[in-house]
Structures are given as C-alpha cells and as structure tokens.
Amino acid sequence: MSRNGTLLLASVMLLVVLVATGCPRAAEPVEPPAAAEPQPGGTLTHLHNASPDNLDPQGTVMAVSWWVFSRMVDTLVTRDHDLGIAPHLAESWEMSKDGLTWTFRLQRGIRFHDGTPFNAESAAFSFNRFAEVARVGILAQLKETVVVDEYTIEMRLTAAAPRFLDDLASHYAGLISPAAVEKYGADFGIAGMVGTGPFKFHEFIPGDRVTLVRNEEYAWGPPIVENPGPAHLERIELLVIPEDMTRVMEFEDRAARGYAVTLTLAPPADVRRLRADPAVQTITRTTTGADILFINTTKWPFDDIRMREALIYAINTQPIVDLLLEGVAVQAHTFISPSQIGYPDAAGPTPAIQRPVDPQRARELFAEAGWLPGPDGILVHQGTGKRAEFGFLTPTGYVGEPEAIVAQLRDLGLDIRMTVLEPAASVAKAREGVYELYLIGYGWPDVSLGFDLFHTRQIGGLNFSFLSDPQVDEQINTALTNLDPEVRAAAWNAAHVRIVQLAPFVPMWYDMLFTFASKAVGGMELVGAHPLWASDIHALDLHYIPGK
C-alpha cells in the first residue's frame, strides 16, 4: 500500500474513534420535576437485561416476570409503609387457634380484566391451583381452599405457618381468572394473563418485549397508594436488551428525547456516571440479601473451625468495596441484610458480631491448626506435608472481586486455585462439594432464605458450606413454625448467633440496587419512599411528564 493510502486509512480510523469516544453529547439542561397534578396518558418503557419466562404468577420464579405480572394482579393482603400487613382484596381475616385454618372475607364489586367477577369461587380456584402447580417456594403449608359463601373463603394448612400472611402479600400469590386459565390452557402466561390489577395484558413476545395497557375500570388500589385507580399511565412496556452497553445507551437516548424510561442493572461504571447525571432520577436500595464466601465445612482442612475462623480474620472486604465496588456495594457483616424483613429480630441488639480483620490472628490460627510457611511462602501442613492449595469457585459476573480475595489469601500463604463458571454451572458444581470455597450472592425479601443456606435440609441444595448442626436446624424450624412472635424472634437470633460461631462463611458485601428514570417519569419519589421498593403498587402513582 502507498504511504498516502495508509495515512488516509489511519485518519479515517482515528476520526471514527475520536467521534466515538471523545465527543460525548452535551448534557441538556434539565428542569426540576414539575409538581403539577399527574395527567392521564403516556407510556413508561422499562429496559431490562432478561426476558420474563412466563407471566403466570404461579408458573415462574423470575424477578423480571414478577416485575410484569405484579402490575396485572392484586393480592388478598398487602404491605403498608411500616412493612406491616394491610387488607387489599380481603376486607378482613381471622386465624383459628391452632393456626391451621384462615378465614378471609373478600371485597365486593371487583372484576378480573376479562369480566369474570372476583368472588370466593375464583379465589378458591386461584389458591387451589397455586397449591398444585406453583413453582415459587411460598405458601408451602397450604393444603386447600374452600368456599364458605360467595365472599368468604377458608384456607386450610397442613401445619401452622406464622408467615402465611407475608406469603399472601407476595404477588406470586396474586389472584388469577379461572376463565382465562381455562381459555389459554397450557399457554396461560404466554398468550394471555388475566388478573384484577391496574394493568392488563396486551402483548408478550418472549425474549423481546411485553406490553401492558391500563385497566380503565380499576378503582381498588391498596390504601398505601395516592391514586386508587385507574393508573395515570396508559401503557407500560418492558423491552429486553441483554447487552449492558446497549441498554444504557438506549436509556440515555430515550431520556434525552423526553421519553418516560426506566433502567435497572446498569454496569458499575455506568451507575457512577448516571448517578451524577442531573438529567436522571435515581432510586437506591440495598439488596435484600448478601454476597457470601461459603467455606466447605466438611472438606479437610476446613472441617477444623480454626481454619475457617482464620479465613474470616484474613479476608478484608473493605478495599474491595472501596475500590472495585465504589458506590455500588457496602461491606456486609453477616449473611443476612438490614434490608430484609425480620432482620432486627434475627440480628439481635449486636448485629456486627463478625470478627475484625486481623491477618496476624489468621496466621496464628493457621499455625495452631498445623500450617506453617514453606520455603516459597505457601503454608505447609506439618502433619501430612501437604501444601495449602485450595479450590475456589465463583460464577461469572464479578469484576475482579474474586481475584482480590485470592491475592489477599496468597499474602497469607494460601495458594488458591480459582475456577469461574457461568452461574447455573457454578451452582451445580458447588453442590458437589468439590471446592473448598464458593463465592455467590443471594436475594430474598425476608431473612428465612439466608438461614436456609445453613440448614441441613438444604445440603445438596443451597447449603454450600455443607454445615449440619442440630442446634441451628432446631432454631430455624422453631422460627419458621412457632406462632408466638417473641419465640420466633428469639429463635432467629439464636440461630444467627450459632451460625456465626460455627464460621461456615465470610460475609462479603451488600450490593446496592439502582433504578434510573428519565425526568419524564413522574411519581418516582413515591416509589423511592417505600421500604420494599414496591414499584408494583406505585405503578398507579407513576405518570408521564410531557416535555421533560
């Protein structure tokens, strides 16, 4: 190629790169949100990285499916601002003394989107179908639901369930139309989904988009919302954009054009940028869960509690949170999160009971367990002569945190061999118990799942530390079944203290969850005010602000 040709090509390439990277679109001035009365109309577009699998509340466990179907269904009871239980489609209820029977009196004058009246018959159908087919792990004790009269149902349980009302407040237990279930058959949740909620099913193209339209007849919003119905927004659509950069670009483009658009699950670098952008509204929440480093308590040498305690003293999550996760996570001090329902009871008056970071103490514990530094600095077991080489499994998706942990442990003489697998494969491998260490995060609205992580019944399931302790199991069982709130609180706390004593995990961090919205989305402050981020309820209060 001639020199001129080379220069021409190089110039064109440089121009493209400069245009692409060096000349960001100027930020447009943004006025503060108007305080005017919300006007009906407009479409809210939510950009998400995954597609709902199915919109049948009883046929899915995916969070993104919940995001959609929770706008189409109502529940018998709901949560108030203090996380207490408030009536919704049920006017009132009572529990039998043995806790095995619950009687609910239902609201009148409510109709499903297809015109089917909401009454005891349709409610009984919903719950009996739930007991038969539901995938989500709630209402496990529900045996059957029977019709008492046109607006009264009786729900019978196999065992007392103190969290029964909490489970009923979940939109997975939302009421669905019997006529629609019959009409759509196996395609219910894909070809159509019918509830009593503020939005109606319009279109679902799995993997691409979902569109809901306003239920014009809706007038029975829960007491927590300002607008009982119909919703201000005319449409809500969810667009599936799997690639992070594309999703963020699409959000910023739509926001700049004045569309009502929201975004979750942005990459950390974009989170920092979007939070600082005055043209974007941000709602921040700490995740209802935690990232945890599980230690396999059955695998030598970590069947020795001193080795597990040494890891807790050795790993310092502060620099990881400060440098790698700056602004998108906070340090965790235990396996449950302050954002979870039930945390104050479970954590007790002194929640920060984990040991402080102390590398010297870690070295002492390694030495006590018979591990001393070899010629290359790696610890060697004095009894067997084995080097401290251990397997560490993590799922894809972390951005350097596992490497930081490996480096910290290397400084203390542990040779950690890291394996990265995509999430489903990593869970399957962790269950086999081959690796000594496994890093993963979980999320659940209340503390129960956090405790399940250490229950014997979850070995082969979610108990990745393979901890099996009768005291822990007994306290968890009590906390899950006893009807006395004080006994339950004491049991949660006792289980928590015992688990921490046994050191089967190292607490890592609590992720921060961000929802970003364009200025054209009104009512976000109401969503932000709710402790559980109940955007399902507040879809009634969301509205479109033209010209923003």
Add this chain to the structure above:
Amino acid sequence: MHTLLARRLASMVPIVLGVTIAVFAVLHLAPGCPTTIMLGDHASPEAIEELRNKLGLDDPLYVQYFRWLSGVARGDFGRSIHTRQLVLEMVLQRVPATMELTFAAMILSLVIAVPVGVISATKQYSVVDHATMAGALFGVSMPVFWQGLMGMLVFGFLLGWLPISGRGGLEHLILPAITLGTSQAGLIARLTRSSMLEVIRQDYITTARSKGLAERVVIAKHALKNALIPVVTILALQLPALFGGAVITETVFAWPGMGRLIVTSIFVRDFPVVQAVTLIMAMVVILCNLLADVSYIFLDPRIRYDS
C-alpha cells in the same frame, strides 16, 4: 443431477442425527440443571427432584433422546422447559428476524464487496486497490461485538440518525446488517479480487479484448461470471457462518432472532429449544453446502456431477 440431490439429501439424515446426539450429550453433560433455574433460590432439593421427575430429566439420557426424537419425527418439538411455550412456535417466531438480518447482511456485503473486488483487481497495485484491500482487511479483522457497539454509539447515540436497538422498520435493520455484513464483505471483496485477477489473465479474456470488445463488456460479461464461481461457493458456505455471527449481532442489538434464543436457552439449560435450533442450524449448513454444489452446474456448464 437428480442422483446428486437424492444422494446428498439422504446423507443429511445421519449427519443431522449425529449433530443432535452430540449436542444432546454436551448439553446434558454440562453442569447445571434447568429445574434449579426454574424453581429459584428457595427451592428445596426435594422440590427440585420432584420437578426433574415430572419433566423426565431423571430418565437415562438415551431414553430422553429417543423421546425427543420420536416427538420430532411426529412434528412435535415439545414445550420449552423454561417458558412452557411450544418450541416450534418459539423458533418460528424468531426465524423471520434472523432471516431478515442474515439476508440483509449478505445482500449488503455482496453489493459492496463484488464491485470493490472487481475495481481492485482491474486497478491492481493502485492507491484504490491498496485502500480497498486495507479496508477489506479491517472489515474481516474487526470484532463484530466492538464494531456493533461503535456503530451504535456513533450513528445511534451521538448522531441520532439510526435506532440503537430492537427490531422495527428498515431503519432498525441498517446498523445490525452492516455489523454482520462487514466481515463477510471483507472476505468476499478479497476473494473476488483474487479470482478476477486469475480470470483476467486467461486466454479467452485476451481473445475477447482482441475482438475489440469494450473493457466494461469484457469484465462484466466474460470475466465476472467465471470469477464468481469461488465467490458463490464461499457465499453458500458462509451463510451458516452468518447465522453464527447473528448470535453476537442479535445480542448486541437486542434483535429478537434465533441467535439470541439459543444463547438464552443455553444459559437456562432449556434443552428442547437448544435441540430444535441446533437441528435447524445443522439442516441450514447442509442445505447451503448442497446449494453451493448445485450452483456450480449453472455457473460452469463444464461441471457435470452425473458423469
């Protein structure tokens, strides 16, 4: 000709079967079970086992395979484990989007690459030749992922000329088609050039020129037709590669085609969907090969398979 077609079509059967067996084995041997993903974090081992049993996932692999195969033979691809949608319906919903994207990319690459290759060959060693071949090299070398994001950033986000993502009108097709077609265009341009260079040195081209035919006619009517034989071969063989490229392009541009479907389905271990898409892909590859062979007969009358 007919014998060739019959023979090749018959050979499809063992190849397709082999592909489906290999994919089935790989999928099931990979760690991770769909039931765990379906039931979520809170599921107990008993619940997972119960669902495995219900879905027949605890049967021996050969039983599961033959169950699937007998369903396919009856035209029943089953239901998706993940969404519970009919697999055939899911796939057919996605086929138009992928076809639209791949054919647009192919046409775009041909429209750009063939003239570029011809001009480059006829102006060998000129600045134009160097520039176009450097461009072709750049096109072949550029990662599809990076190119897609750059196109999106410049023409979608910064300039606002084109939509950033999704499927809709013609304007939605432009960026993904360019992204997918660029490496194809680079390859075809280089191939057309070398093929043309070979042809225009042949005696019959000299004869055509000596008859006093215009250069345009010599190139277009005499040289190009023969130079296109290897191009057509590559084109047919590259069509499956385009489908493969569509996996990345569809993900980057949120294009609801089969590429995205198979990626999502692999992540959630949706075996029936992965099997169905693989089956279709395998058939496309085989048919494209057959198409390449058949096209020779029309492009070069000297080729006779029957003899």
